[in-house]
Amino acid sequence: MNCRITHRLLLAVVAMTVMTLYVQACPYHDRLRELARQQRERMAELRRRQSLHDARQSAIHQVRQNLGGSRSSHSHNHASHGHRPAPRPAPVAGGTRHITQVRRPVSSSRTHRYYPQSQVNGHTDQIVNSYYVQPEQHVPCPGSNIYYCPIGTYCKHQRGSSTPYRCMYQRTVYSCNPGFKQVSLSSTQFMCQDINECENATLNTCEQECINTRGSYRCLCEPGFEAGLTGSCEDVDECSSNICDYQCENSIGNYTCSCPTGYKKSGDRCFDIDECAGENNCLETERCLNMFGGFECQVSEECEEGYHRTSGDAFGPCVIINYDRYNYTVPVSIAKNRYGLRSTYPAGSTVGRMNFGVRIHTFEIIEGNEFFRVYTNPRRYVLHIKTKVPLEGAGNEYVLRLDVVHYSSGIPMKSRVQFEFVLSEYNF
Incomplete structure (x- = not known):
C-alpha cells in the first residue's frame, strides 16, 4: 500500500515538473516574470532613495534648529543694546518651517529631476535631490509618480494589496483587414500579409486575366472584350461605333472591315484605287x-x-x-x-x-x-x-x-x- 502511494506521489511530482517546465518555456509568462523582476528592482531602488531623502531632510531640519537657536540668542543681544530684532517668518502649523518643492526638468527630455528648496529667514537654500529617473519606455500609473508600467501595458489598480498597481497586457483581439492574412512572428506577435487572390481560382472571379493589388485584385479582359461587374468578359460590338468606312462585320472579340469595288482597305479605312x-x-x-x-x-x-x-x-x-x-x-x-x-x-x-x-x-x-x-x-x-x-x-x-x-x-x-x-x- 505504501509503495502504491509513493508511486502515485512520484507521478504527480513528475507531472507538475513537466507543467512547470512548459509554463516556464512560454514567452508570454517569461515576459510577465521579467516585468515583475524589474518592478521589484524599481521598488527597492525607490525605497533606498526615499530613505536617503528622509535622512537628508532630517539633517536639514536639525541644521535649521541649530541656526534658529543661535539667531535667537543673537536677537536677545541686539535687544539689550536697544536694537529691534529683525522680523521672522510666520511659523506654519506644527511648528515647522515652510518648505516648497519646485519641479524642474533637466536637459534630457526623457528624465525629470526634482529640486526641493528650503527658505530660512528669507534666504533660499537649494538642495539637489534626484530621487527618480523616468525612462521613455515606461509610463506612470494614474495619480502616481512612483509606479510605472512598460509601454504596451496598462496599470490595473489592486485593492488590499501591498502593490497598489499591476501591469497588464491589453486583451484586445487584433485581426487583419479583408484581403490580408496573419503571419505569426512569435507566440504573441503577428503581421498582416497581402493575399494573392490571382494564384487561387476560388478567391477571384476573373474570366480571362487577374491582376493582384494590395488587399484585393482587378480583372482585365483581352482586346475586343470589356470586363463586367462580376469579372466576366463580354464581347464589344465595335461595329456599333461606326469604326469602318464601309461595311463592318462583328465577331467574338474582333471585327472585320470591308470596302466596295474601286477601293482598297488599309486598317479600318478605305482608299480610292487610281x-x-x-x-x-x-x-x-x-x-x-x-x-x-x-x-x-x-x-x-x-x-x-x-x-x-x-x-x-x-x-x-x-x-x-x-x-x-x-x-x-x-x-x-x-x-x-x-x-x-x-x-x-x-x-x-x-x-x-x-x-x-x-x-x-x-x-x-x-x-x-x-x-x-x-x-x-x-x-x-x-x-x-x-x-x-x-x-x-x-x-x-x-x-x-x-x-x-x-x-x-x-x-x-x-x-x-x-x-x-x-x-x-x-x-x-
Missing part, C-alpha cells in the same frame, strides 16, 4: 479620268467653230483661229476640266484650285453661281473655288463656267474655263 495609274480598259484615243471608286474613259470633243487645238493635245484648250477678227468680246481660248468628288461636301469646302500662270485682272461667273464662290489669292495668279451650299447626291454633276480676263502686252485677253464636278457614291 485605275488610271495602271492598266485600264480605255482606248488609245481616249483619256482615263480617275474617279472616287472608279474611272472614266473620256472622248475628245471637237472645238467650236473658229477654234482649233494647236498643242497637238486632243484634250487641250481650243484657241481662236483668226486673231484679226478678235474684237475682245469672244474668248481667245476655251478649256474644259472634269473632276471627281466624294458623295458629300459641306458648304465652304474647297473643291478646286487653278493656276493661270499670269496675273488675273477680272473674272465673271457665267454658270454655277448658285453653287460656287470664286476668289483669287493676293497675287492674283491662282483661282480658288469653294462651295456655297452642300454638294450631295451620288452621280450628280455640278458645272461652273466663268470668263477670266488677263492682259498681254497691254491687250486684254479673255479665256473661258469650264469645270465639271461629278459626285461619287461614297463619302470616302
